[in-house]
Amino acid sequence: MIMAVDTTPTRWQSVYRPSLFAGKVALVTGGGSGIGRSIATELGSLGATVVIASRDVDKCNIAAKEMNQYIQQNCSDHGCSVGKVVVGPSTSIRDEDQVNNLIEHIIDTYKALHLLVNNAGGQFVCSAEELSSKGFQAVVNTNLTGTFHVCRAAFENYMRDNGGSIVNITLGNRNGMPNMVHSGAARAGIENMSITLSQEWMESDVRVNCVRPGIVFTESGFENYGPAGDMFLEKILPAMPAKRFATPEEISSAVVWLLSEGASYVTGSVVSVDGGSAFHFLPLIDIEDTSHLPVYGTLPRKAKL
């Protein structure tokens, strides 16, 4: 079994300019754990007021307390504008009414929503053959429909009239996602949706981009897979060109750049943060039977296993 690791960024410090996001209001969905927690911490340490929201408010409250301790420490060390992490109401992004309630809460309380990171999401390991329609829909509704709900509510309630920057987290699905057909399809949908939104919302000065992580060793994420998660360590890790996974901070760094004015001419893009994995075959499934794909024409014996 995989051992849990503490991903709290203790000695980490953002490479970006202190106070970069002073006065800005951000929403990070799923910001109470893993990658979202790193993004929220970095945005807060750069001066933003960061709302984190997911289904489990207790988890978010504990995480926010720890993040604020880090931000206070980091900012007092460097004399920068102090941001903070606050917790929004319990929200399942699958539920449009809950999403609208969250966005209205943010606008009422903080009077703005400049930056949005759609990080909430997930999936389970299951072959397409065994996956029920309900299971497929649960993952598509969470990742694709949920991301759409949040984007649209943020646009309608604030960004249409004030501009903004949106980053959607997807997943390394370039070669398909054996045993995760639901998530591969949903993330491809998010990437195409983001291109569409980047064009429809250009006139409102809203940029929409995606960050596509490779594999990130987050405690919560890997626990979710149980024994199937061991496959990532035993088979995928040695096959990766970089021979290591990503840190949550490496994903956050790309997200922060895309959110910042330094990416003012970047919209409709997908930034892969995967150590080159997208261009390297990763054995997500074993295909051991050598008798498939009937031969058309003549194949020399030595050209087949």
Ligand SMILES: CCCCCCCCC/C=C/C(=O)SCCNC(=O)CCNC(=O)[C@H](O)C(C)(C)COP(=O)(O)OP(=O)(O)OC[C@H]1O[C@@H](n2cnc3c(N)ncnc32)[C@H](O)[C@@H]1OP(=O)(O)O
């Ligand atoms: C670069 C190269 C990179 C290539 C490699 C890329 C590797 C990617 C690594 C990615 C890592 C991460 O994303 S890490 C992040 C992981 N974190 C998460 O996944 C946490 C978030 N997860 C969730 O919220 C949920 O688990 C979620 C997946 C959305 C399911 O939502 P729900 O809880 O509502 O679902 P449920 O109500 O429990 O179930 C709904 C249906 O789904 C079915 N279902 C649920 N779990 C199931 C399971 N394990 N196996 C089969 N079926 C399952 C149920 O049976 C139900 O159908 P029936 O009962 O049959 O009707």
Ligand SMILES: NC(=O)C1=CN([C@@H]2O[C@H](COP(=O)(O)OP(=O)(O)OC[C@H]3O[C@@H](n4cnc5c(N)ncnc54)[C@H](OP(=O)(O)O)[C@@H]3O)[C@@H](O)[C@H]2O)C=CC1
């Ligand atoms: N770790 C990895 O290797 C990779 C991860 N990703 C993606 O990055 C994102 C973050 O993953 P990671 O940090 O690893 O894992 P986590 O499980 O820590 O993060 C997932 C977050 O999403 C929230 N969430 C899940 N479902 C919902 C929902 N219906 N409504 C609101 N919030 C929800 C969870 O909070 P709560 O349970 O409280 O609702 C949780 O905070 C996910 O989209 C993941 O799929 C992409 C590529 C690789």
